Amino acid sequence: MKRSFIREILEHTNNNTISFAGGLPNAKLFPIEQLKKSAQVVLDDTSSLQYGNSTGYEKLKEKIAKLYSDDGFFTTSSNILITSGSQQALDIISRFNSNKNITIETLSYLGAMNVFNLNNMDINTINLQDDGCDIKQFKQSISKTKLAYIIPDFQNPTGISYSDKKREQIASIIKDTNSLVIEDSPYSEIYFEKKFESISQKIPKNSYHLGSFSKVLAPSLRIGWIRADEKLLEPLIAYKEAMDLHTNGLSQFILNNYLEDINEFENHKNKIRKIYSKKMQIFCNFLDEVLPQFEYIKPKGGMFVYGRLEGINTKELVNKCLKDDVLFVPGVEFYINNIKEDEIRFNFTNSTPAQIFKGLNIIKSLIKE
């Protein structure tokens, strides 16, 4: 099995590295004082350190359910399975569906593709357009595979979001073909204009909706979840249990305590949206100035700008950049087939304007070499 390019290079970065590579949230925005306070409170109770339930800490499940219900997507704690990050959520679902077929977007999240391969799934790819996947291809593919994995909000790596129309179409097709969709939503809360309504909300009995606190709060806590109909969730519990008994209890208790002040969480998300939106704007301005040949569509949320440096082999380019402590992810990493060699995914959340300017100029100089 191949390791992820992103995870491997993460292990070779140092304090001088300018990284546009990983989907790292900006550490300066972690609500560290509040989490510290929560840690103190929950560590007054020994149950925060004891074994817990395989499905997750009940109070946290209730709070996550309430976040959905408040958004108009009726959900109770029995619809929630807490996982060790949404990476594990993907593993649990695909392990349960091992040896089956799955429809995914081209390009797609590397960690998902790894897990589908690990579970010996037969992957069928469909094209992405500027407003979501190719509906005709989706219909053809899902009719056969009966299971799809998509990232409709600020997709990783492309930054693309599905239009409202395509969301309706996808939901109808899933329902009509009696299929299931895994809707991965790590970036949904990081919108710069508006929040999209999930596809899962339209088809609650045919969907696994994956959420995570990694991008909006803190990744090291490794708390993600699956929101699904109880009937879909039930067979997954034995898998979760066999895989790691239960998700980290201390993190669950801390997050539960943190979420008790829902205004604090809302303010925090608003702050992130504002700052990331500004960072995206700065990144795009520098891109236009320093690398005007880079073709891209400005994202409406999330953490990435994806585009094309016509005719440049970006895998070769990143290997040169590595030596000068600049990193990005070449597009080839996100393809299974029909690989395009001149594409790049830039992360814009984790660098200062000075780093962006310096980093892009280093890339520019190495293109010319």
Next chain:
Amino acid sequence: MKRSFIREILEHTNNNTISFAGGLPNAKLFPIEQLKKSAQVVLDDTSSLQYGNSTGYEKLKEKIAKLYSDDGFFTTSSNILITSGSQQALDIISRFNSNKNITIETLSYLGAMNVFNLNNMDINTINLQDDGCDIKQFKQSISKTKLAYIIPDFQNPTGISYSDKKREQIASIIKDTNSLVIEDSPYSEIYFEKKFESISQKIPKNSYHLGSFSKVLAPSLRIGWIRADEKLLEPLIAYKEAMDLHTNGLSQFILNNYLEDINEFENHKNKIRKIYSKKMQIFCNFLDEVLPQFEYIKPKGGMFVYGRLEGINTKELVNKCLKDDVLFVPGVEFYINNIKEDEIRFNFTNSTPAQIFKGLNIIKSLIKE
């Protein structure tokens, strides 16, 4: 897939339940003040909340390696892979060895058997004797399977420990047959008389040694590890990464900080040994008094007393006990074949003397019904 009896009943206990079931450490012994202090210190540094390396936090790996080296088993951080509890360690190794054969003890740890089944392994069982497994059977079995899973120290569920002689024999056989052993050691530090030398130490190139902080420190932190030769560890990293990216960072940082005061950790372990030893003695005294027909061997460490109530179907018994809020695990749960229906595993670490007395008397009264 079947869920674990223990995990399922754990979800049905309440504050009045007298539980001799799970392998729950005694919450009163968690070093909660020290962990609280550590949480405060590490939350001054945002890296405790950021994404981390798939193999684990380097400083923590170094500290775990040092614990081995100090015990005379030379180990560096590159021999350590941090996992989300040793349950995940078992899953990673058996996933890498999926569809292969494995030799295990009869009886064995339920969570391990679940994971071997999940990974479609063909399980071959060998008998346990009072001083470890049947060596003749072990030799025959491992010659075919080339991989074994054993728990030599205060075995779960039987409480049995391997003699020094059998440890030497097992190591020789593993080496001579060019096989591998997964040595699971969650209870090794909870000894009442002496610490056993691991089998892995005798065959460092042929062993995966699994350790955990769940039993000696706090289970909710979900920090376990695999200690193995680099060549054995290397292919596992891609699995770990695909499964959950990396283990909870905050827990790793907290434990790393806690372990900086190694005397504190040593004192804590000594305290646990002393108190659990006393609890075991009390439990056995009450057993002899209340249920004199219960046949067992007094354990020399760990968390369990295992034995036999001749002629009693203990699965039926526990279902009656459940209604009176008393729990234990019937032996049948730990068997794959040749099931004995009149055996029980009692956990002795998590109840007060009054609870033990009351609980055993309830069991006694329900036996007579």
